[in-house]
Amino acid sequence: MAAFDEPRPQMSPEDFRLLRDLVHAHCGILVREDMQFVMERRLAPRLEALGLEDFRAYYRFLRYAPERRAELEAAVEALTTHETYFYREPQQLRALSDELLPQLQRKNARTRRLRFWSAGCSTGEEAYTVAMLLKASGRFEGWDVEVYGTDISRRVLEAARRAEYGPSSMRAIPPEVQQRFFVPVSGGAGRLRVREDVRAWVSFGQLNLLEPGAAQLVPQVDVVLCRNVMIYFDPAARRQVLRVFHDKLVPGGYLLLGHSENLLNLSADFELVHLRTDLVYRRPEPIAPATGGRP
Amino acid sequence: MSAQAEELRYQALQQLDPAARGALEALLAGLHDESWRVRRIAAEGFARLAAPERAVAPLVAVLGERGETGARNAAAEALVRLGERALPGLRGLLAHADPDQRKFAADILGQLGSARAAPDLVRALADPDLNVRVSVAEALGGVGARDEATAGALRPLLSSPEALLRLAALESLTRLGLPPPLGVVAPLLEDGRLRASAYRALGFVEEPGALPLLARGLASASRAVREAALEALGAQARRVPPAQRGALEASVRGALEGDPQVSARLTEALETGELSVRAGALAAAAALKDPALALPVARAGLEERLAGEVAHALRQLGPEACDALASHLVALPPPARAAVGEVLVEVASPACIGAVRGLLSETEPGVRELAVRALGRSRSLEALPLLLALLSDPDLGAGAGRALQGLSAGLQVPVREALERAQEREPSPAGLRTLGRVGGSGALPLLRRSARSADPALRAAALEAVAELGADGAAELARYALADEAAAVRRAAVRALGRVGSAQAEALLQRALRDEDGGVRMAAVEAAGECGAQGCVPLLQALVAGEDGGLAWAALAALGRLRALSPALLGAAARHPDAEVVKAALEAGAPYTAEVAVLAQGLLGHARWDVRAAAARTLAQHAGAAAGPALEAALAREPDALVREALTQALGRLGRG
Ligand SMILES: C[S@@+](CC[C@H](N)C(=O)[O-])C[C@H]1O[C@@H](n2cnc3c(N)ncnc32)[C@H](O)[C@@H]1O
Numbered sequence: 001m002a003a004f005d006e007p008r009p010q011m012s013p014e015d016f017r018l019l020r021d022l023v024h025a026h027c028g029i030l031v032r033e034d035m036q037f038v039m040e041r042r043l044a045p046r047l048e049a050l051g052l053e054d055f056r057a058y059y060r061f062l063r064y065a066p067e068r069r070a071e072l073e074a075a076v077e078a079l080t081t082h083e084t085y086f087y088r089e090p091q092q093l094r095a096l097s098d099e100l101l102p103q104l105q106r107k108n109a110r111t112r113r114l115r116f117w118s119a120g121c122s123t124g125e126e127a128y129t130v131a132m133l134l135k136a137s138g139r140f141e142g143w144d145v146e147v148y149g150t151d152i153s154r155r156v157l158e159a160a161r162r163a164e165y166g167p168s169s170m171r172a173i174p175p176e177v178q179q180r181f182f183v184p185v186s187g188g189a190g191r192l193r194v195r196e197d198v199r200a201w202v203s204f205g206q207l208n209l210l211e212p213g214a215a216q217l218v219p220q221v222d223v224v225l226c227r228n229v230m231i232y233f234d235p236a237a238r239r240q241v242l243r244v245f246h247d248k249l250v251p252g253g254y255l256l257l258g259h260s261e262n263l264l265n266l267s268a269d270f271e272l273v274h275l276r277t278d279l280v281y282r283r284p285e286p287i288a289p290a291t292g293g294r295p
Numbered sequence: 296m297s298a299q300a301e302e303l304r305y306q307a308l309q310q311l312d313p314a315a316r317g318a319l320e321a322l323l324a325g326l327h328d329e330s331w332r333v334r335r336i337a338a339e340g341f342a343r344l345a346a347p348e349r350a351v352a353p354l355v356a357v358l359g360e361r362g363e364t365g366a367r368n369a370a371a372e373a374l375v376r377l378g379e380r381a382l383p384g385l386r387g388l389l390a391h392a393d394p395d396q397r398k399f400a401a402d403i404l405g406q407l408g409s410a411r412a413a414p415d416l417v418r419a420l421a422d423p424d425l426n427v428r429v430s431v432a433e434a435l436g437g438v439g440a441r442d443e444a445t446a447g448a449l450r451p452l453l454s455s456p457e458a459l460l461r462l463a464a465l466e467s468l469t470r471l472g473l474p475p476p477l478g479v480v481a482p483l484l485e486d487g488r489l490r491a492s493a494y495r496a497l498g499f500v501e502e503p504g505a506l507p508l509l510a511r512g513l514a515s516a517s518r519a520v521r522e523a524a525l526e527a528l529g530a531q532a533r534r535v536p537p538a539q540r541g542a543l544e545a546s547v548r549g550a551l552e553g554d555p556q557v558s559a560r561l562t563e564a565l566e567t568g569e570l571s572v573r574a575g576a577l578a579a580a581a582a583l584k585d586p587a588l589a590l591p592v593a594r595a596g597l598e599e600r601l602a603g604e605v606a607h608a609l610r611q612l613g614p615e616a617c618d619a620l621a622s623h624l625v626a627l628p629p630p631a632r633a634a635v636g637e638v639l640v641e642v643a644s645p646a647c648i649g650a651v652r653g654l655l656s657e658t659e660p661g662v663r664e665l666a667v668r669a670l671g672r673s674r675s676l677e678a679l680p681l682l683l684a685l686l687s688d689p690d691l692g693a694g695a696g697r698a699l700q701g702l703s704a705g706l707q708v709p710v711r712e713a714l715e716r717a718q719e720r721e722p723s724p725a726g727l728r729t730l731g732r733v734g735g736s737g738a739l740p741l742l743r744r745s746a747r748s749a750d751p752a753l754r755a756a757a758l759e760a761v762a763e764l765g766a767d768g769a770a771e772l773a774r775y776a777l778a779d780e781a782a783a784v785r786r787a788a789v790r791a792l793g794r795v796g797s798a799q800a801e802a803l804l805q806r807a808l809r810d811e812d813g814g815v816r817m818a819a820v821e822a823a824g825e826c827g828a829q830g831c832v833p834l835l836q837a838l839v840a841g842e843d844g845g846l847a848w849a850a851l852a853a854l855g856r857l858r859a860l861s862p863a864l865l866g867a868a869a870r871h872p873d874a875e876v877v878k879a880a881l882e883a884g885a886p887y888t889a890e891v892a893v894l895a896q897g898l899l900g901h902a903r904w905d906v907r908a909a910a911a912r913t914l915a916q917h918a919g920a921a922a923g924p925a926l927e928a929a930l931a932r933e934p935d936a937l938v939r940e941a942l943t944q945a946l947g948r949l950g951r952g
Contacts, residue, residue: 013937014905038599045664049693060875064845066786066814083629155690167626189653268310272302 009047011040015055019043019075022062027076027152028210028237042078046071077153080232084122086129086165086173089227089259095278096223097133100254104222105139107252113144115221117248119209119241120229121149124160124202125169128194130225131201132181148218150207160204163194210237215244222250227258235266242267246283255281301330308336313343323353326369334369341373351377351384358388358399371399375406382407386415394424401427405434413440417448429459436467446473453479458488465492474499481508494523498530506531506543510550513579514557525564525575532578532604544582544611551583558585565591574604581608589616593627596634605634614642621650625662636665643668645675652681667691671698674705683717683726692725703733711735722748724756731760739766746772751781758784762791770797777803782812789815793822801830808834817849824853832859839864844873851876855883862890869894877901878909885917892918899929907933908941915945923949 016036024030031039052058062068087093108114118127127149134140151157164185170178182192207214224245230238245255246269255270263270263281270281308325311318325337341350357370374381388400404412419431432452435445452464453475468474474496483493494512497505512524535543551557564576573595580588589612596605609617620635627635654666670678685695703710715738718726722745730738745757758776761769769791776788789807792800807819808831823831838850851868854860860883868880884891891913898910914922930942
């Protein structure tokens with residue numbers, strides 16, 4: 001085991017490009033040029049784990065070793081940011097609660113069925129947040145509700161299923177929500193578990209958004225949340241994923257992106273809807289709707 | 296204005312077919328739209344046109360439309376997006392009769408950031424109009440030409456009577472990392488309007504007197520000045536080699552220590568400053584060594600580009616700060632947690648076991664791995680049972696094995712004995728592998744038994760462990776395991792054979808080279824090279840031209856070790872569709888100087904950038920001056936920056952740089 005004062009292997013600009021291209025081809029994640037240092041740091045433990053001397057050897061391992069599929073997953077795992085927390089981007093969530101949910105309640109009143117997809121759900125906070133908002137609205141009790149959380153990383157999904165969270169996940173959650181929807185984990189030193197009735201609405205699965213056909217596993221949904229995921233993709237990959245979302249959304253269904261993301265230059269398949277507190281995207285209805293989006 | 300009408304115009308431009316007739320006109324009209332969203336989408340559209348260079352002249356014309364501020368700004372944005380294609384048009388504009396237009400040209404060139412514009416801008420510093428000269432001086436900082444011509448043109452402006460000009464020149468020199476000498480910067484610190492900029496410039500001044508001056512700025516009452524000084528400190532810290540870091544920190548500490556507000560100010564800078572300010576605040580915190588800064592320092596790790604600085608600062612704050620942080624670890628956002636964890640692992644001491652044990656029950660990804668690594672470095676027997684219990688954990692087992700190996704460095708006997716006992720009770724692949732690395736011959740009976748286990752993962756691990764121990768009988772064990780029905784076991788057997796090498800290894804490896812499993816074949820190729828199996832050479836040679844890139848690459852490496860390469864073989868490898876094989880041919884060809892130089896020349900035109908770069912490096916090593924013209928020709932047509940660098944270096948080595 002390398003001592004900590006031993007210099008870590010350095011990543012040459014060439015290794016960086018080769019590894020970056022490999023990862024990009026696999027899952028569309030584009031590591032920015034100025035992130036070479038970050039890539040070096042995050043992958044160094046993989047070299048150590050595999051007993052490899054340098055990044056060139058690691059690249060060859062990813063290309064040729066029998067375990068390359070699993071290792072590519074581990075590399076993507078190390079490179080992706082899984083940063084997430086409950087009630088992230090509250091303004092958008094307020095728009096969802098105040099304006100979209102009443103609309104969805106009316107629209108789906110006949111079927112009493114509602115489907116959400118949290119695409120790139122990380123450790124599950126976003127999917128559970130949606131379920132909590134649905135519960136808190138009191139509009140959908142007795143409905144057939146499913147929130148699908150999917151992510152490329154298997155490890156985050158394990159955590160999502162466990163549904164136990166520590167303080168870093170709770171940093172934005174309103175206290176009353178926390179009180180209502182969580183129970184303490186026994187012997188878990190302050191950790192909290194999502195309450196059973198919320199969990200009953202949420203299911204998780206592994207899915208690479210860029211793998212052709214992978215999204216077949218997800219049914220038609222009313223709302224897609226894909227927040228802070230596509231920021232790591234290049235435009236071509238974003239377009240590809242947006243086509244998937246378009247297919248999966250029912251006509252009139254909504255697409256919610258992170259607040260720094262937009263569809264400029266990417267897709268004309270969605271219309272921008274101005275809500276009172278936020279902007280969201282919508283798959284247009286086949287017949288021009290009467291409302292222009294502005295109430 | 297109706298939102299819907301705006302949306303329609305927006306969508307029309309977004310969906311515009313760039314090849315259609317009238318596309319250019321539609322975009323030009325869009326630049327004049329009343330909505331900024333529409334203007335922006337129009338500005339983005341020009342680069343998609345079939346012949347974007349044709350848009351330059353009309354865009355430049357829009358810049359001249361007085362009263363159309365929105366359209367002019369949008370046109371400027373469009374020109375920036377056109378990149379170097381806009382250069383000729385903008386050069387022309389720099390000579391326009393109207394100073395407004397000349398200023399516009401300079402601003403756009405600065406944003407466009409092409410070093411090719413530098414000579415034009417240097418000339419334009421002679422413009423009769425002051426505003427234009429200021430814009431030009433600013434733009435020179437943006438085009439990134441770090442050369443003497445640029446520096447030589449900007450430096451004299453520092454003594455200009457015009458404050459704006461002095462400021463623009465100073466900012467640009469700093470941006471380019473070409474600061475004036477200390478003797479010039481020091482007086483500028485006295486000039487109120489230039490002070491903050493002058494402090495930033497100090498970050499790049501390499502003279503020893505820069506640091507004490509800079510330290511003074513750290514204590515300034517003005518926040519802008521303090522932040523500039525912090526930024527400069529960050530730049531200095533990046534530049535200084537680790538060995539000299541201590542001296543830098545000592546002098547900074549000297550300047551900061553007396554100031555009662557310093558910790559509060561650093562906390563503020565760590566939390567709210569720009570990235571470069573935060574980097575400087577981390578360097579200052581490392582110098583100050585105030586443990587109260589531990590948490591704000593740790594939080595700065597949220598920005599991963601600062602992770603190295605965060606780790607360094609935490610190390611300086613000492614083990615107590617780190618132990619305290621262990622209890623905060625799970626409350627930190629993941630990137631910050633990684634930076635703290637790294638240091639926690641390094642400073643792990645027997646005293647930290649308690650905190651680390653708590654982390655093992657966390658479920659968040661990454662935290663438990665950190666805890667395992669810290670235990671491995673704790674030099675404490677208390678860590679032993681914790682690690683042994685983790686050996687059969689599917690996620691943590693391998694890490695626990697490595698941690699045990701680390702622990703055994705100082706505690707060999709107790710670790711070995713406890714590990715053997717634990718594996719007797721419940722063998723696990725990670726545990727057996729670890730036995731191979733730290734165990735003694737006493738472990739052999741257990742390993743032999745495990746090699747007959749019903750679980751293929753245990754069989755494979757046991758085989759590798761026996762070979763690792765260098766035990767007698769490993770070859771025999773491996774031989775029989777080549778008939779195992781599980782590919783993973785056969786792979787392990789092949790690896791074991793390569794390690795122990797034996798009289799019969801050759802024949803066995805020849806058989807393994809034909810195994811149905813690709814992984815077994817790959818392992819056999821590597822093993823053949825490792826144990827010097829000359830009898831495998833014909834089979835390996837056949838693989839070099841084969842379809843499978845991985846096998847071809849490994850075969851080349853093995854043949855190199857076996858000294859069984861030939862120019863003909865290298866030629867075949869150089870035609871392989873897999874770039875790794877081609878590059879391996881160039882590397883393995885070192886003993887055949889003349890032939891490999893010819894190969895490399897041919898590869899300067901290869902479709903892949905990495906092959907072209909490898910060819911350039913090979914030529915730098917092996918070729919004589921005769922390769923010069925080929926390298927020069929390649930440089931002239933090479934679009935890729937990395938390859939250009941390799942070519943330039945090769946030319947330099949040939950004395951043609
Ligand atoms: C920063 S997290 C965002 C989590 C959550 N949506 C939020 O906004 O808080 C991004 C997640 O996207 C996932 N991801 C990245 N590329 C993906 C891909 N190609 N397919 C599926 N998920 C992906 C990552 O594994 C990571 O968990």
